[in-house]
Amino acid sequence: xxxxxxxxxxxxxxxxxxxxxxxxxxxxxxxxxxxxxxxxxxxxxxxxxxxxxxxxxxxxxxxxxxxxxxxxxxxxxxxxxxxxxxxxxxxxxxxxxxxxxxxxxxxxxxxxxxxxxxxxxxxxxxxxxxxxxxxxxxxxxxxxxxxxxxxxxxxxxxxxxxxxxxxxxxxxxxxxxxxxxxxxxxxxxxxxxxxxxxxxxxxxxxxxxxxxxxxxxxxxxxxxxxxxxxxxxx
Amino acid sequence: xxxxxxxxxxxxxxxxxxxxxxxxxxxxxxxxxxxxxxxxxxxxxxxxxxxxxxxxxxxxxxxxxxxxxxxxxxxxxxxxxxxxxxxxxxxxxxxxxxxxxxxxxxxxxxxxxxxxxxxxxxxxxxxxxxxxxxxxxxxxxxxxxxxxxxxxxxxxxxxxxxxxxxxxxxxxxxxxxxxxxxxxxxxxxxxxxxxxxxxxxxxxxxxxxxxxxxxxxxxxxxxxxxxxxxxxxxxxxxxxxxxxxxxxxxxxxxxxxxxxxxxxxxxxxxxxxxxxxxxxxxxxxxxxxxxxxxxxxxxxxxxxxxxxxxxxxxxxxxxxxxxxxxxxxxxxxx
Numbered sequence: 001x002x003x004x005x006x007x008x009x010x011x012x013x014x015x016x017x018x019x020x021x022x023x024x025x026x027x028x029x030x031x032x033x034x035x036x037x038x039x040x041x042x043x044x045x046x047x048x049x050x051x052x053x054x055x056x057x058x059x060x061x062x063x064x065x066x067x068x069x070x071x072x073x074x075x076x077x078x079x080x081x082x083x084x085x086x087x088x089x090x091x092x093x094x095x096x097x098x099x100x101x102x103x104x105x106x107x108x109x110x111x112x113x114x115x116x117x118x119x120x121x122x123x124x125x126x127x128x129x130x131x132x133x134x135x136x137x138x139x140x141x142x143x144x145x146x147x148x149x150x151x152x153x154x155x156x157x158x159x160x161x162x163x164x165x166x167x168x169x170x171x172x173x174x175x176x177x178x179x180x181x182x183x184x185x186x187x188x189x190x191x192x193x194x195x196x197x198x199x200x201x202x203x204x205x206x207x208x209x210x211x212x213x214x215x216x217x218x219x220x221x222x223x224x225x226x227x228x229x230x231x232x233x234x
Numbered sequence: 235x236x237x238x239x240x241x242x243x244x245x246x247x248x249x250x251x252x253x254x255x256x257x258x259x260x261x262x263x264x265x266x267x268x269x270x271x272x273x274x275x276x277x278x279x280x281x282x283x284x285x286x287x288x289x290x291x292x293x294x295x296x297x298x299x300x301x302x303x304x305x306x307x308x309x310x311x312x313x314x315x316x317x318x319x320x321x322x323x324x325x326x327x328x329x330x331x332x333x334x335x336x337x338x339x340x341x342x343x344x345x346x347x348x349x350x351x352x353x354x355x356x357x358x359x360x361x362x363x364x365x366x367x368x369x370x371x372x373x374x375x376x377x378x379x380x381x382x383x384x385x386x387x388x389x390x391x392x393x394x395x396x397x398x399x400x401x402x403x404x405x406x407x408x409x410x411x412x413x414x415x416x417x418x419x420x421x422x423x424x425x426x427x428x429x430x431x432x433x434x435x436x437x438x439x440x441x442x443x444x445x446x447x448x449x450x451x452x453x454x455x456x457x458x459x460x461x462x463x464x465x466x467x468x469x470x471x472x473x474x475x476x477x478x479x480x481x482x483x484x485x486x487x488x489x490x491x492x493x494x495x496x497x498x499x500x501x502x503x504x505x506x507x508x509x510x511x512x513x514x515x516x517x518x519x520x521x522x523x524x525x526x527x528x529x530x531x532x533x534x535x536x537x538x539x540x541x542x543x544x545x546x547x548x549x550x551x552x553x554x555x556x557x558x559x560x561x562x563x564x565x566x567x568x
Contacts (some may be wrong), residue, residue, distance in 0.1 A: 003334030007320070007327075014322050079318035079378065082282045083335045084304040232286040234245070 004080065004093025008067070009100050018101055021063050025056050025105040033112055046201045049130035052109070053197065054170060056102075056134070057141050061162035063101050064145030065155045067094045068228070073153045081228070088225040095146055095221055102138045106131065125203030133200030136213035137193050141166060143220035150224045169193050235260040235416045236281065236386065241290035243276050243440075250276045251287070252440040258433075260385075263412040265431030265448065266420035267537060273440040274420040275315050278390050281418070282312040294386060308336070311384040315391055317375025321364035325355060325374055328363055329381065338382040345381070353377040353407065369400040376407070387417045393426060405430050424537055436540055443540045451536065460529040461500045461508065467521030469496045479515060481506040495524050 012018030032048045071077040080090050113127050144165050149158035173195065176188035189195050196213070199206040236258040243251040251273045258264050266274045279285040281292050283299050283306055291298060297305040320328055329346050338345065350356040353373045358366060363374060372392065379387055392408065393401045408419060408430050421427055427434050428448055436444040444451060465472050469487055476485045481503045488497040502508040509526065516523050 003331060006334075007323075007331045010327070011320070011322055074318075074321075075314060075316045076318040076320055078279075078284055078312070078314040078316075079332065080335070081284050082307055082310070082312045082314075083332075084307040084337060085335065086304070232284065233288075 001085070001089035001093040001096070004085075004090055005096040005100070008094055008097030012063075012097065012101050017062065017066075021059055021101055022105040022108070024059055025052070025102075026108055028052050028055050029109045029112075046126060046130060049109075049134060050197065050201055053130075053134040053137055056105075056138065057166040057170060057193075058163060060102065060138060060141045060145055061159040061166065063098050064142055064149055064162060065159035066149065067098060067146050068150040068224070069153050069155050069158045073155075077228075081232075087228050088221065091146065091150075091221050091224045091228070095143060095217070098142050098146065099139055102142065103135065106134050106138070123203065126201065129200040129203045129205065132205070133197045133209070136200075136210060137197055140193070140213045140216040140220075141169070143217040143224075147220045147224045147227070150227045235262075235295060236418070237293045238277075238281065239291050239293075241277065241280060241292065242288050243273075243280060243285065244288045249440050251280070253290070254437070254440070254442045255290075256435055256442065256445060258416055258418060260416050261412070261414070262433055263408070263417045263419065263431045265427035265434040266418060266437065267422070267424070267427050267434055268420075268437035269422055272437045274437055275390055276440075277437065278312075278388050278418065278420060279314075282310050282388055283307055284312075284314075308382070309384055310386045310388055311379035311381070313375045313379040313387075313389045313392055315394075317371055317378070319363045319371055319374060319378075321362070324362050325350075325359050325366075325377075328374065329377060332378045332381050336382045340383065345383075349377045349380045352380065354403070368395045369397065372396060372400075372404070376404070380411075385416060387411060387415050389417065389419045391420055391422075393421070393423070401426070436537065438540055444536065461502075461512075462497065462525070462527050462529055463500055463512070463523065464491055464495050464497050464525040465516060465521050466492075466495045466524055467516075467519065471519075472496065472498065472521060475515060475519060476500060476512070479508065479511050481508055481511075492524070497525075499529070 012021075029048065029052050032051050036048045068077070071080065081087070110127070110131060113122050116122050141162075145158070145162040148161040148165065149155075152158050152161070169191075170193070172188055173192050176185050176192065179185055179188070196206065196209040199209055238257070239255050241251050241254045242249070254273075254277060266277065268274050276285065280287045281294070281299070283303050286300070291300070292306075293299070294306045294309050297309070299306045320331075323331065329349070330342070333342060333346060347356075350359055353376050355370060355373050355377055358370055363371065366374065372395070376389070376392060379389065389408065393404050396404065405426065408417060411417060412430075419427075419431060431448050434444070434446065434448050434451055435442060469490075473485055473487060476482060476498065482500060483503065484501040486499050488499060491497045500508065500512070512526075513523065
């Protein structure tokens, strides 16, 4: 698992894609940070983080698109699948690599806050609430992206498919308020990334939210492993 | 070492492998022969655990590929048809990655160095795989298969796309490796199989159509054991004299080929070698023997015959048997 994670992680940074993804996320952060500072005087962090996380969901397809589709296209999956490792550890390795790229980007967004702390006292609860929520949200989105990339040999289709999934997940709240059936509303609120994300931004460490995001990762990692496993039988 | 039983693989309604069974003993180099799309790669992919069979089982060293996939994978080094190389890595990075992936326990540096020397890739060790030529990529693929010194090597068309010099080098390497490995090698090039393999299995349209030792397969599969002879002497007298020999079933003349030389087809009893008697007869009569050869099929003939008209060949009684029998015979011989 670690061997695969290490390789995949290196691959991100031996091509421009890793740098581009990190740079775009940081640029977004910088832009919203600047905007928040110039237009608001307080409570800037929640704003900056939540807007940025919303946008970085659209960067995640770029990180995950290659994970399985490229392997299958170049037939390198034969090396992985004929090596004495379980399919789930292959998927986990890929997931870890993708997540590390995102993790690096997200962790670097803490730099301004740290700088800020030298002459003021930032609300650390809110800062870390946002930070953890962004990581969890991103991880869940990534597991979906990796699953979609295991369905196709084309990176473009994987990226577009994940993008559509990301858009749906961001739009789902609007959909929730448009539907009048209470049950459907409940389901949509349960699925909604935003609703769960919001709790964290208040500086609350929301255990159900953590469980939700981590289970989502688990489910999609499992589905990806089953998908790859099932390809052997077709 | 490797036991393949009633292997069947279907892709929807398309049958890629149809009830294929064979065993490979330890230390054998087995050649997998068949035209493109015959099912060679599918069979290899199933043995290595990349694909699963629709029916049938594969055991390697007593481990079943379905029950103990990781044990089987540890025993096999696999070079797929397209070497599974990451073009964005250097040879060094790639081999180290495969070393970790295969959980090899041997001393890392020495082991990788040894393999690089064996496959002659030491001088491209620091180069990016994407910048290597096809021949070197193939060698890196073989190096990858050798990592961890697995007792079984499965090489899917290892020489495809290489230049003649490289082909010879790879063949030499395979022969050398064959001394302490069990190797399955697939190819659609006959001379390659003939040069390297001790045993050959021919697959066509997913079915195993022939199985035998490379040297004797031609003999076993030839339905007739006739001789073609060119004899310098009067046609009628030669015909008469040869017919009079014991064990001769029939002699026909094929007419004049050179001045005073006629060609004959001599058919004799199945298990009798007529050549000594024939020579003695002609020496006694003072008729020089200009040419003598068997009509026995070469591996090439067999291959063409099997693969071009599968159905008609199977109808042939002598060719029908190899479907099941020689697999058993081989075991006894070995």
